[in-house]
Amino acid sequence: MSTTSLEKISAWLQEYARVIGEHEAELTDLDREIGDGDHGSNMVRGMRAVAGLDLAAFGDAASYLKKTGMTLVSTVGGAAGPLYGTLFLRMAGQLGSGDALDTAAFAGALKAGVEGVTQRGKSAVGDKTMVDALVPAVECLEEQASRGAELAAALPEAAKAADAGREATAALVARRGRASYLGERSVGHIDPGAASAALLIESAARTLV
Numbered sequence: 329m330s331t332t333s334l335e336k337i338s339a340w341l342q343e344y345a346r347v348i349g350e351h352e353a354e355l356t357d358l359d360r361e362i363g364d365g366d367h368g369s370n371m372v373r374g375m376r377a378v379a380g381l382d383l384a385a386f387g388d389a390a391s392y393l394k395k396t397g398m399t400l401v402s403t404v405g406g407a408a409g410p411l412y413g414t415l416f417l418r419m420a421g422q423l424g425s426g427d428a429l430d431t432a433a434f435a436g437a438l439k440a441g442v443e444g445v446t447q448r449g450k451s452a453v454g455d456k457t458m459v460d461a462l463v464p465a466v467e468c469l470e471e472q473a474s475r476g477a478e479l480a481a482a483l484p485e486a487a488k489a490a491d492a493g494r495e496a497t498a499a500l501v502a503r504r505g506r507a508s509y510l511g512e513r514s515v516g517h518i519d520p521g522a523a524s525a526a527l528l529i530e531s532a533a534r535t536l537v
């Protein structure tokens with residue numbers, strides 16, 4: 329039997345939970361530089377709760393993504409909780425039940441998710457947030473979908489785009505979130521949310537294949 333979209337999305341989020349645990353100290357250190365030093369623990373708390381969801385309770389990937397979003401909203405706390413929550417809730421809304429998880433479907437779902445983040449956060453590319461890692465990943469996936477690339481080939485490229493977006497946040501002045509209180513003093517530091525968002529796309533590249 330082939331792997332269902334639900335099983336694939338679950339493998340992705342289990343991997344993300346593992347990777348967030350592995351990078352907790354790093355995310356916390358980044359947030360200590362330009363925020364309040366809790367991004368690692370916030371994300372670990374949320375992704376532990378997501379990893380604990382019982383797959384058997386969900387009929388399809390969309391209902392599982394919806395529960396993931398709700399779980400993050402209720403457990404993460406801080407700015408990142410509602411924003412990551414919105415990302416997954418909007419992905420759930422976009423992903424039709426029974427849709428094959430190909431490059432176009434994943435690109436479309438992630439795009440809807442990221443648009444939710446920018447609406448809710450009133451943020452755009454260049455504001456030094458998670459959006460700076462997520463938008464390049466979406467653009468890369470859309471471009472690859474238009475060329476008919478397989479998801480297994482497209483995601484590693486999207487992960488590279490997200491990584492580059494994360495690195496580019498170091499040169500930016502923060503305009504949203506806690507780091508914006510620092511103004512020019514935020515320059516020279518990578519945004520913690522951009523770092524956790526790049527890990528999300530890297531996790532996808534290892535699992536959604």
Ligand code: ADP
Pocket residue numbers: 359363364365366367370371405406407408409411445448449450451456457458459504505506519520521522
């Ligand atoms: P808090 O800042 O409340 O302590 P976290 O430390 O968990 O929350 O998350 C901080 C991250 O959230 C930032 O690094 C940034 O990427 C992201 N963030 C904060 N505000 C916004 C916003 N308005 N739009 C997009 N992302 C944001």
Ligand code: MG
Pocket residue numbers: 359363364365366367406506
């Ligand atoms: Mg914080």
Ligand code: MG
Pocket residue numbers: 364366406407
């Ligand atoms: Mg906080």
